[in-house]
Amino acid sequence: MSAGNDLTLQAVRLAMSMSQLRADFASQNIAQASTPGAQAARVDFASSQGLLEQAIDAHGRGAAELPLALSQAALRPASSEHREAPGTPINLDEEVADMASANLKYSALTESLNRHFGLMRLAISGRN
Numbered sequence: 001m002s003a004g005n006d007l008t009l010q011a012v013r014l015a016m017s018m019s020q021l022r023a024d025f026a027s028q029n030i031a032q033a034s035t036p037g038a039q040a041a042r043v044d045f046a047s048s049q050g051l052l053e054q055a056i057d058a059h060g061r062g063a064a065e066l067p068l069a070l071s072q073a074a075l076r077p078a079s080s081e082h083r084e085a086p087g088t089p090i091n092l093d094e095e096v097a098d099m100a101s102a103n104l105k106y107s108a109l110t111e112s113l114n115r116h117f118g119l120m121r122l123a124i125s126g127r128n
Contacts, residue, residue: 012113
């Protein structure tokens with residue numbers, strides 16, 4: 001597999017992990033919504049997005065190596081990116097929208113991977 005394909009797969013894998021984590025946080029917020037004084041928990045993917053941008057830049061320069069940090073981040077986005085949103089009450093409509101958005105992104109990424117692997121199977125089998 002070429003470095004470009006590996007980069008694509010790792011980037012999609014990271015994006016899927018980020019969508020899953022976003023849905024997990026929305027789920028936790030929904031579960032705690034009826035708790036008096038509960039505050040929304042958010043996840044910030046600034047460092048993961050920075051890794052994706054570095055990988056894209058490295059790929060554009062023709063770098064053969066996939067940054068190790070991207071590969072590790074794809075396994076699990078940094079849990080340190082979790083933060084409480086002080087003073088922000090939980091808004092159920094917002095949390096449901098966040099969960100739906102994460103689901104749509106995850107589904108789109110899954111479809112993208114399915115097509116990618118389908119093309120790889122065709123290339124390997126030699127059929128049109």
